[in-house]
Amino acid sequence: MKKILKIYIDSYSGLSKESWMLAIVMLLNRTGSMVLPFLGIYLTDKLGFTLEDSGIVLSCFGIGSLIGSFLGGYLTDKLGNFKVQAISLFLSAPLFAILPHFQTLESAALMMLVLSTVTMIFLPANSVAITKYAKKENITRAFSLNRMAVNLGFSFGPALGGFLSNYSYDLLFYGNAIAAGIAGIAFIKFFYNRKERNEVDPTEAEVQEVETPVKERNAYTDWKFILFTVFCSTFCIAFFQILNTLPLFYKEVVKLSQNEIGLLIGFSGFCVFLLEMLLVHWAEKKFTITEILFYGSIITAISYSIFGFTHALIIMYMAIFLMSIGEMLVLPFLSTVTALRAGVKNKGAYMGINGLSGALAFIVSPFIGTWIATKYNFEMLWFGTAIVLLITAFGFKLSTKLLIGNK
Template sequence: MKRLFKIYIDAYRGLSQESWMLAIVMLINRTGSMVLPFLGIYLIDHLNFTLENSGIVLSCYGIGSLIGSSLGGYLTDKIGNFKVQALSLLLSAPLFAIIPLFKTLESACVIMLIISMVSMLFIPANSVAITRYAKKENITRAFSLNRMAVNLGFSFGPALGGFLSNYSYDLLFYSNAAATLLAGIVFIKFFYNRKERNEAAEENETVNENTVTENRSAYTDWKFIIFTIFCATFSIAFFQIMNTLPLFYNEVAKLSKTEIGLIMGFSGICIVLFEMLLVHWAENKFTITDILFYGSIVTAISYSIFGFTHALVLMYLAIFLMSIGEMLVLPFISTVTALSAGANNKGSYMGLNGLSGAFAFIVSPFVGTLIATKYNFDILWFGTAILLLLTAIGFKITVKKLIGNK
């Protein structure tokens, strides 16, 4: 027990005050992000959309994410991460509050596109801020701390969203808006006029001097582009957890909204409890290439379980394995991106990598709902597992060529 406690302490040691504050802002913001897991159910149950039409709306959310990620990376390099993060948070709050006014397919597509575009501006800017306030040796753990905050928020958010949606979807949207506004206020109060850590930028320049030139664009770095393609295939598969998986719980497994919120919240709890420990252990035992390879395989196994059984206890096991895979893949994707960028072009690299997730938000719900409708959910889960296995092979081939044996 003492040894385990020491490992936990070591995992958190050395993280800066700014890294902790960025995580707190993310926690507040993501605790309020209870809309997305229930958006498909809201569209079908409340607005009486078909499964295909709900997929179209969710894909519009992905299109907005695609635009926002690219624009967020560009604006971050031009005006700085503070202004972009503050703008995104303050504009997102009123947009979430007006979602109930949009009830037709066309209007729902428009508002989802705008909301996702504005909220996604935050992600590349926040990622750049993490690299600015973290020392070289703590970059992966700083990203893990931020992701831990994301998942702690997601563990609270869906569970709370499940309870709120039982009473009123409007209340769900208003709560999301209030949390986003609070996150914006906390962020501005702490980071306004706060100087970035110059040593972090200098250290990252040293790390990247043999990898990329100072002013090189991510969009001309072909090794990184190929890596980003495999990040996209992982995200297409993994993001089924946010769109088709809740529909599966609702329509096939016949879980209540409260049960759906709890099982999705379980994923966040697992990540909060184990991510920092697992990342600290993995980065000392394996190369980043191997971590991404094994993490993708574990995620593939988790999705295949849904195709074999609908037993509640085994669905919890699947979510646990999916959380392990997520913990092994997503923080190290961010690390590869940070190590591939120079000091002054991090925004473009973070933005391009963010496009992989944004692209997945377009493809994942549309393809997922299409396969589930034309065939069935079991075919979807087995297909998702196969895609993840191919992604594991892709990571094995590309990551070592990109950053070496780190």
């Protein structure tokens, strides 16, 4: 027990107070993440959309995410990460508040497009801010701290969302609006006029630019990084079934109540909150980044395949636990690889392109997931998802070695 406690302490040591504050802002923002897991259920249950129409609206959310990721990276390099994060947070609040008033297929799809664009420009800017306040040797832990905050909020959000949706779906959107507003106030109060603490000495950065000009390659023509991003996309397309088709599967096939769905999805966030820093700290010492991404993808594949065999609730929790392990081994290190590849002056562009992988997943994942579930069945969806993740594991093995060698 003492050894585990020491590892926890070591995991958090060396992180700046700015990194902690970025995580707190993310926690406040993501505590309001109660809409997305219930969005498919809201569209089919409250608005009466078909499963395929629901997939169209969710895909529009993904298109907005794609636009937001690209735009967020571009704007961050032009305006700075502070302005982009502040704009995103303060525009998100009113957009969430008015969302329940758009109830036709066309208007709901358009609002999802606008909302996701605004919320998604936050992420590349936030990722760049993390790199500004973390030492190079702590960068994965800084990203993990931020993800820990995301998942703590995500564990609260769905559980709270399941409770609120029993009374009114509108409360989901109002809750998200309040959370985004509070996060914006906290962010402005702490970071306004705060000097960025980039830990790299300027003269050292100039030497690095001369010695390793590859870091200053154009992010949009860096084919090795683009290949890596393709496999990031296939992982996210498969993994993000947890946010759209998996809740529909719980409701329509497993026949869980909305409270049970919220608790089950929230369990994933709780596992990541509790274990990620410990697991990342351990994995960094035992394996290379290439190995971590490979094993994490395989574990995630196993977790999804379990849904195709049984609907027992205890097994559902076991599958979610395995999925959380896979998530913890993959997602933080995608940001690490991106940060290692990026140059001194184009971090926003690289983070934006990497963010496109998740944004593309928001488009493809719900559309193809609901299509397969409708045309075939959910079992076919889960086995197909597992196969995609196995292919991705080998894709990571190839592309990561091309980018960072044996690190």
